[in-house]
Amino acid sequence: MRRADRLFAIVQHLRGGRLVTARRLGERLEVSERTIYRDIADLQASGVPVEGEAGVGYILRDGFELPPLMFSRDEIVALVAGARMVQAFGGAEMARSAAEAMIKIAAVLPEAERARVGQTGIHAHHAGAVSDAHRALLDSLDRAAERREVVHLSYCDEQSRPSRRDVRPLGLWFWGKVWTLVAWCELRDDFRMFRVDRIAELMPAGRSFKPARGQLLVDFFRRMEICGPSDPADMKPIIPRRLPPNGP
DSSP: OHHHHHHHHHHHHHHHGGOOHHHHHHHTTSSHHHHHHHHHHHHHTTTOOEEETTTTTTEOTTTTOOOOOOOOOOHHHHHHHHHHHHHHOOOHHHHHHHHHHHHHHHHHHHHHHHHHHOOOOOOOOOOOSSSHHHHHHHHHHHHHHHHTTTEEEEEETTTTOOOEEEEEEEEEEESSOEEEEEETTTTTTTTEEEEEEEEEEEEEEEOOOOOOOSHHHHHHHHHHHHHHHTTTTTTTSSOOOOOOBTTT
């Protein structure tokens, strides 16, 4: 490992207010404790707010940030591929934000790594992938989930049966072909998943909701671990664990 990479790794290990000993750092980075002591001293001399002492441990003071200068080739490929998929299949705001994020990341990368951004050979087809109306709907649902705003849905299930209900948006899932909204349905008083392409109309209900125990996204994940996903408009806890072949 290059010394610059090791210094960066030390800072990463010290994040989050954790006290880490030189011995532990040395084991993780496969170097001696003496090397760690020298690296810590160099970081402190360069202004990085590392506190602590030999034999006790070290901690990074809150508020210190490093720009993402040291991505590996595989990490760059993953970032570019993810951004391109969001641009192809996400909401309009998501797509713009993904493009802007890649510009910012490329701006702080060393020249060699910056070239890899443009050379990444993983692409997502844009033309006609998602309609403008669908992108706007995704953005609206994403904002409602972030702001904890109740929304009113006009929805048609897979049998084309219409329904109207108020739901509390919790998050969006992308299945490769379709997006689904994970929400707490006030009509059923339970979790439901709604295919976004089956939402006929979306309107704000004019009220917000507070996180409630048993109605959080983490509670939904626990339910999914036990039950597995079912029809997006009728998730029943008795359904055995399975994934539909082409999404919900």
